[in-house]
Amino acid sequence: MSIVKKMLNIDGRILFVIMFIAVAFPLLHPIVLPMVIQPYSQQAYDFANSIPNGSYVLVEGGNIAATDPACGPALSLFVYHMMTKNCKLVFFELTAEGAFWTQKEINVGLGKLPASVPAQNGVNWVNLGYIAGQESGAAALAANIRSTVSKDYFGTSIDTIPMMNNINTAKDFQAAFWFGGSEGSVPYGVRQLVMPYNLPLGASCTTNEAPNYSPYLQAGQLKGLFAGVRGSAEYEFLMGVPGTALGQSMATNIGGLYWLILILLGNILYFISRARGEK
Amino acid sequence: MMDWVFLGLLVGSLGMIGAYTVLIGENPISKAVENIYMGILSGYLFAMNWDFINRNAIANIQANGQYVYIISIILCLMLVSRLNPKWIWVSRYPVALTIGVGMGIAIRTTVIADFLTQVQGTIIPFNTLNGIVLIIGSISAITYFLWTTNYWGKATGSYHYLNQLGRLFLLVAFGVTYGQTVSMRLELVVGTMYNILLPDVAIYSYAFVVIIGIVLYYGYSTKRIKWYKS
Numbered sequence: 001m002s003i004v005k006k007m008l009n010i011d012g013r014i015l016f017v018i019m020f021i022a023v024a025f026p027l028l029h030p031i032v033l034p035m036v037i038q039p040y041s042q043q044a045y046d047f048a049n050s051i052p053n054g055s056y057v058l059v060e061g062g063n064i065a066a067t068d069p070a071c072g073p074a075l076s077l078f079v080y081h082m083m084t085k086n087c088k089l090v091f092f093e094l095t096a097e098g099a100f101w102t103q104k105e106i107n108v109g110l111g112k113l114p115a116s117v118p119a120q121n122g123v124n125w126v127n128l129g130y131i132a133g134q135e136s137g138a139a140a141l142a143a144n145i146r147s148t149v150s151k152d153y154f155g156t157s158i159d160t161i162p163m164m165n166n167i168n169t170a171k172d173f174q175a176a177f178w179f180g181g182s183e184g185s186v187p188y189g190v191r192q193l194v195m196p197y198n199l200p201l202g203a204s205c206t207t208n209e210a211p212n213y214s215p216y217l218q219a220g221q222l223k224g225l226f227a228g229v230r231g232s233a234e235y236e237f238l239m240g241v242p243g244t245a246l247g248q249s250m251a252t253n254i255g256g257l258y259w260l261i262l263i264l265l266g267n268i269l270y271f272i273s274r275a276r277g278e279k
Numbered sequence: 280m281m282d283w284v285f286l287g288l289l290v291g292s293l294g295m296i297g298a299y300t301v302l303i304g305e306n307p308i309s310k311a312v313e314n315i316y317m318g319i320l321s322g323y324l325f326a327m328n329w330d331f332i333n334r335n336a337i338a339n340i341q342a343n344g345q346y347v348y349i350i351s352i353i354l355c356l357m358l359v360s361r362l363n364p365k366w367i368w369v370s371r372y373p374v375a376l377t378i379g380v381g382m383g384i385a386i387r388t389t390v391i392a393d394f395l396t397q398v399q400g401t402i403i404p405f406n407t408l409n410g411i412v413l414i415i416g417s418i419s420a421i422t423y424f425l426w427t428t429n430y431w432g433k434a435t436g437s438y439h440y441l442n443q444l445g446r447l448f449l450l451v452a453f454g455v456t457y458g459q460t461v462s463m464r465l466e467l468v469v470g471t472m473y474n475i476l477l478p479d480v481a482i483y484s485y486a487f488v489v490i491i492g493i494v495l496y497y498g499y500s501t502k503r504i505k506w507y508k509s
Contacts, residue, residue: 208462229469
């Protein structure tokens with residue numbers, strides 16, 4: 001068997017071990033590669049920045065265990081960003097798992113805030129918790145919060161939460177942000193918040209979902225999009241608050257470069273093998 | 280007092296390393312992690328959904344006398360009938376209702392949100408390179424699926440070139456989707472590795488790798504675990 005054929009038939013496990021090393025190295029020894037801010041991330045940052053101080057913002061948290069490392073940093077940073085603008089945040093989640101991970105990222109975001117910024121549960125933010133029903137749940141919540149959910153994530157009655165006094169429909173909010181993870185729920189936000197209530201909407205999702213949402217960005221239905229760990233890293237860079245996403249994005253870059261080399265090498269070796277007439 | 284976050288990271292690290300052993304080949308450790316994960320996730324989802332019903336339906340009946348929620352509780356119970364094959368037909372009613380309501384709610388804005396505004400968004404930016412590419416790509420990709428002029432055979436004439444251009448755009452789109460999917464999977468690996476390589480956790484992660492390595496080596500060398508061949 002020729003060397004070309006041997007390389008084409010290499011055991012996948014060897015490639016995985018090299019991938020492991022390629023990804024682990026930049027995590028253990030952080031290196032910084034040049035980064036260009038993507039237009040969608042810039043738009044999302046500009047949108048978040050343009051939300052007037054003191055606004056009520058509706059936030060969907062759809063990250064789960066698998067997507068939280070990539071998209072969670074953007075959510076925690078969004079909490080930090082909005083709190084420094086004295087905005088009131090109302091969170092809800094369309095996945096059961098998302099309720100836990102959203103609360104975790106809220107805590108991370110609150111932990112970064114200086115002591116002078118008010119960030120009291122029930123006064124500056126409230127987590128309504130898991131809402132069953134997917135798109136139907138989102139539509140019901142947008143139409144009437146109290147008929148959809150009566151207690152928040154911690155079991156507190158919504159009627160006793162001060163910041164919810166005059167808030168009951170999507171009309172009461174000035175903006176919304178949809179952290180959809182990989183659940184594919186961002187179109188729910190477009191269909192149930194943007195179209196019926198004309199609520200400006202920004203979003204975050206995993207990298208693979210980004211191409212699906214570009215038509216919404218093109219049409220102006222989404223004001224911006226943080227896509228994957230790179231989107232989160234760019235948000236951290238634009239905010240000037242370095243976090244976990246910047247370190248991860250460098251590891252992703254190295255891993256992506258390795259994958260690209262494998263694809264190129266695989267194609268070159270395939271054509272060499274074919275030119276030699278090897279089977 | 281026990282630090283639950285740290286304990287969670289340790290358990291997560293052990294679980295992740297155990298799950299990744301599937302790269303060597305399916306083995307008892309990877310299967311155990313897989314089953315434990317599925318069991319915990321199912322239990323958690325059940326508990327969360329039960330909590331949602333309890334907070335929003337049962338509590339409202341008890342505290343506010345809103346008996347309309349009894350209907351939703353009955354529908355929930357009907358779903359459980361799936362557990363008995365003889366009664367599975369009962370569960371079809373709440374499923375049909377859920378799908379019907381979901382579709383109805385989605386459709387009311389789908390025409391505007393997913394069709395008209397998309398078309399408008401495609402046509403308007405004609406003055407930019409992106410806009411021109413978008414329009415040509417959209418139209419040519421749609422023409423690729425016009426089977427009425429191209430059925431059973433190859434496209435002919437000028438339509439052939441439009442058809443081939445559409446095919447090219449579709450291939451590029453599929454390539455982008457593949458690239459983005461690989462990138463997303465890579466992000467998942469990086470995310471999990473980030474957690475297991477956190478300074479406080481890393482030393483335990485290395486220990487888990489060694490322990491799992493020894494167990495697997497013992498299993499494979501004594502032929503208690505069958506070696507996987509790729």
